[in-house]
Amino acid sequence: MNKFSIIFFERKFPSANMILVKDRFSILIDTGFGSDAKGTEQLIKEVGVLPEELHLIVNTHYHSDHVGGNCHFQKNYDVTIAAHKWEADLINSCDSEACSSEWLDQPVEPYRVDIKLSDNDEIITGNRTLKVLHTPGHTLGHISLYEPEEKILICGDLFQKNDIGWINIFREGVASVQRSMESLDRLSTLPMQKAYSGHGPLIENPIASLDAARQRFEKWLSTPEKISWHACKRIFAYALIIQNGLVKEEASNYLLKCGWFQDFARYSFQLQPEEFVKILLDEMVRSGAASWHNNRLIATTPYLAPQREWMNKNIKPKDWKSHDYIV
Known part of the structure; x- marks a missing residue:
């Protein structure tokens, strides 16, 4: 019987961090930048998961450093991809605004989203359940994932150990700071032992990092x-x-x-x-x-x-x- 474990890959730029949930149904959360796709594949192989064994890829949001390996895994191994429904619709219609790729000048190879996620959806890994939390701010379709038994949070680019995700007022709206703060407030009610973010190291004291993130957003409101x-x-x-x-x-x-x-x-x-x-x-x-x-x-x-x-x-x-x- 497969045992549940979480493997955290802290990666160099241009790739974002990845989280591999090893269980009966193994799940890869985010896939790095497109140029690193073969390296991404090698990383999961080294910890005992073949790409064709992946049950699901889940994207916290659709920026190039988080979804760049999607094409490689979908094209070569037919891996199913899940993302928030709002971003999924942009991706699947090949909208020129998808991934903010054109505006940011960041290349992204084509992929489709097979499963459209909504707030409070549950992703079964076998022995555990990941709860989908819609946490907009960094993007409108940004999600976090929470595993309640070990009290683990996967928070994408909402906040990091010593930083916060940048805010795109032109593509995500001028109220994105307020959305981020509401997302932080929601997460602060969860019991948390550790958190994994899209950049930087493991967050061993999530509440302290979350409080620091909120204080920084509050300063931004007074000095836009x-x-x-x-x-x-x-x-x-x-x-x-x-x-x-x-x-x-x-x-x-x-x-x-x-x-x-x-x-x-x-x-x-x-x-x-x-x-x-x-x-x-x-x-x-x-x-x-x-x-x-x-x-x-x-x-x-x-x-x-x-x-x-x-x-x-x-x-x-x-x-x-x-x-x-x-x-």
């Missing part, structure tokens, strides 16, 4: 510019990771073609995008989010650069219907 600065630095640092840095001459052209950069410059900071380029570049260096190396701006967080040939495919949801290997 902080929301935009946090988002811009997170998004641009991630762009530097998947681009493996940008030379000074490329950085300006790259930023000016990005939807997120245009929106934050014009509407959050009331600047022309051309004016905001130098301001953001300077802030990336000042804050330690990036640094210059031989005229190339590099993200300071540890990462594994995607293969250039993978990035050159540059697949976005608007391409999915016409692509050769849509699943």
